[in-house]
Structure formats: structure tokens, C-alpha cells
Amino acid sequence: MLSKDYFVHPSSVIDEPVSIGKGTKIWHFCHIMSGARIGERCSFGQNVFVGSRVVIGNNVKVQNNVSIYDNVYLEDDVFCGPSMVFTNVVNPRSHIIRKHEYKDTFVKRGASIGANATIVCGITLGKFCFIGAGAVVVKDVPAYALMVGIPAKVAGWMCHCGVRLSLPASSSEKVKATCANCFSTYELQPSGQLQVIQEKMPG
Numbered sequence: 200m201l202s203k204d205y206f207v208h209p210s211s212v213i214d215e216p217v218s219i220g221k222g223t224k225i226w227h228f229c230h231i232m233s234g235a236r237i238g239e240r241c242s243f244g245q246n247v248f249v250g251s252r253v254v255i256g257n258n259v260k261v262q263n264n265v266s267i268y269d270n271v272y273l274e275d276d277v278f279c280g281p282s283m284v285f286t287n288v289v290n291p292r293s294h295i296i297r298k299h300e301y302k303d304t305f306v307k308r309g310a311s312i313g314a315n316a317t318i319v320c321g322i323t324l325g326k327f328c329f330i331g332a333g334a335v336v337v338k339d340v341p342a343y344a345l346m347v348g349i350p351a352k353v354a355g356w357m358c359h360c361g362v363r364l365s366l367p368a369s370s371s372e373k374v375k376a377t378c379a380n381c382f383s384t385y386e387l388q389p390s391g392q393l394q395v396i397q398e399k400m401p402g
Contacts, residue, residue, distance in 0.1 A: 203219075205222060205223040205225070208225060208229070211226070211228060214231065214233040217232075218235070219231070219237045220238040222239050222240040223237055224243070225243045226245055228245055228246045234252065235250065235253050235255075236254045237255045238255055238258070238275070239258070241257070244262045244263040244265075247266070250266075252270055253272070254272045254273070255277075256273055256308070257276075258275055259279075260278045261279045265281070267279075268285055270287050271306070272303065272306065273306045275309070277308070277310050278311040278312065279312050280311070280313045280316065282314060283316045284316070285318050286319055287301045289302060289320060289321065302321030305322075305324070306318075306323075307325050307342070308327070311329050311361070312324070313334065314332045316330045316351075317336065322337070324339075324340045325343070325344065328340045328346065328357070329345045329361070330346050331345065331354070334348060335350050335351055337351070341353070342392070342393060343356050353391070355368055356368075358378035358381060358383055359398060360383070360400075360401045364376045364385060366385070367387070369387075369391055372389065373386055373389065381399050383395070
């Protein structure tokens, strides 16, 4: 039997064939469906489900009790907090089969999704956005946006290093800010988009 370059806890079920990258760790009571594609150096906590038509990038962290259903696509460095929820059907009914109506959900590089947040299908979460705990996201999220509430709205902006920027949620004029942690600089546009002026790495 060939040795694998990733770790799977004995309590987990892997339905071959799957693609799992080097250094990935899959912990207790997980279920990875046949056809799933998982990158390198990922971590899956207890009781995580990954569907057949799921693509996950490198260095993705998935905490306990998260189900990643078909048609969800996670880019590199995404964080999924404990018990957060993805959906893939807009109008589910038990007595009607809607597998052909699954909506694509895209989570861009570096996005963080807080504990117990719900991501309604068919939307895109922009890179390095930050979804607050318990938020319900029903529409596309701009890159770097901090989203809170039900339904979730832009409450502010986050640096790529995870520190909140001193910026208003919106502005009719261009406003610049520098991260207090890594000194990256950004400019909020009147369009509601955050433009990166200079991005630095922490430390």
C-alpha cells in the first residue's frame, strides 16, 4: 500500500478517488466525497464534510462542524470558522430534486468567515474580506470588506493581515488609511471598493 503525504484520522471517511495535497490534515469524523479536490497544507477540524464538486485551494483552514457542499470553491488561505454554513440551493424543498440548480459560491483568497455565519449560495466573497460571527451574507462582498449583521452589510474594512482599518464603511470622497499592524496602505473609493496602495507583510 502506497504511503500518502497527507494525514487522515482513522475515524474519517475518504471516498476515493479524491485529490488531497501534500501536508493536509483531516481530523476526527470527517467525510470527503469522491471527486473533491483539496490543496496542500489544509486543515480540517472535527466533523467536516466536503462534497464531490468542491475545489479547495492551499493552506485553507476549516474549523469544526462545517459542511462544504457541491459548487463551493475556496481559494488559497481561506478560513472557515466553527459551524459556519454554506448553502447551494436558493429555494430547497424536500419533495423536489434540485441538484441541477446548484448555485456556484466563490470564496476568494484570504477571506475569513466567522463562527456560525451563513453564506447564501450564488455569491462571491472578495479577497481578504472578513465575515463577522453570526452574519448572514446574501450578496457579493467586496474585497477587504468587514461584513456584520442579518442581512450582512459593510461595517468597515480589514487589512490583509486581519486588523481593522481606520476607515468609514463608505465615503463620497477618497479616503486613505494605513494598517497599524503591518503598515500596508489602502484607499477607499467612492464606488465602495478598497484599493491597495502598498501591501506589506506583518513583521
